Amino acid sequence: MSDVRDVIIIGSGPAGLTAAIYTARASLDPLVIEGEPSSTSDQPGGQLMLTxxxxxxxGFPEGVMGPELMSSMREQALRFGADIRTEKVTKVDLSARPFSVWIGDPEAAEPTYQAKTVIVSTGAQSLMLNLPRENELIGHGLSTCATCDGFFFRDQEIVVVGGGDSAIEEATFLTKFASKVTIVHRRDELRASKIMQDRAFKNDKIEFLWDTTVEEYLFDEGPLGAKLRGLRVHNVKTGEDSELLAGGVFIAIGHRPNTDLFKGQLAMEDNGYLITGAAGTEMESATDVDGVFACGDVQDHTYRQAITAAGSGCMAAIDAERWLEAHDDIDQVRTETTW
Amino acid sequence: MAATTVTDATFDEVIGSADEAVIVDFWAEWCGPCKMIAPVLDEIAAEQAGKVKVVKLNVDENQDTARRFDVMSIPTLIVFKDGQPAKKMIGAKGKGALLEDLAEFL
Incomplete structure (x- = not known):
């Protein structure tokens, strides 16, 4: 086990990397555990890697590609000396200081890393429908990533399940490839923002199936495994079931926070999001464990934007820095906050 | 040796002439997770040289091959043994998990 670090940042989306840039510039030599590649948003770079x-x-008047933005943030953190590791945390112990973090075998006696402060920025990932055979159908017609998989459904009819911004964004994107995109939504109006709704209503390749829930995946068994051919859907108003055939189905029904690691250790809301701004502290990013801070989507189910995540990452970095100073772990706060 | 490139035109020859197992990485420029696993596959190619060979196929430019093997999501890795597809793996994962999936070929 190596020395006790000033700060460990878990997660590397806009929140984690902004915290890395700030703590690195403040010479806190942050260790960033960025996660491991995956096809969900639980991966280095976070949800923007799938956009x-x-x-x-x-700052980007012409727009910027999500993966490119994340790779620039990573470069920027590296430039100031952030120690970024492509590893996945398997266990944390926040009950005693220094805090302990395990990579690999969670039963190992010795933790892999220890730190005086921890910044949690593990983000959120897509919810699934939890219907039978779901996992094995992913990649065989079922997808959670329109940008990754839309290309393979050229001139086919596609279904998007959901009614929020991400569902509309996926549906709009998919019209580049698909002959038709049907949005299946359980209610009779969208949760998506006005601008996204307008875009969808104007797009003549997009149709809506309102008041409809998904009951079952329809698929054919083949030599290469099951292959999706559609959905059995249920109209909640008429009570009728019907079959909706589709070459591809994309699920965009919302997100859940990546907080399994912290169950029983950090205070959470009922929906699993971390609670920050704990009573008795002026630190907005503070969790209920003194010295542990949280930023980004793992503690925010309201705004969930790249820019709000980055902003909260900055706050967590400054809070961690002040905490270290208050505990005489560093001699002075180096981030200039008065101008 | 790092991963090399195959195309629709060279696919059959490269796969058919290999003595070792060949991992084909179906990828595209616009796929974030594909970029994440590219360096991992390069490492595996270098470390497991002689046991497996890693080749990359750009699905944008080589749609025939992607269609032929029913690729519907990327990254997809298909391992070919004696010219025949032996295992299909969908989605990005870390090096440890990837090596576990590939154990039977190493």
């Missing part, structure tokens, strides 16, 4: 054009991140 295409980001139009609303300030």
């Amino acid at each position: 295409t054009e980001v139009e609303n991140f300030p």
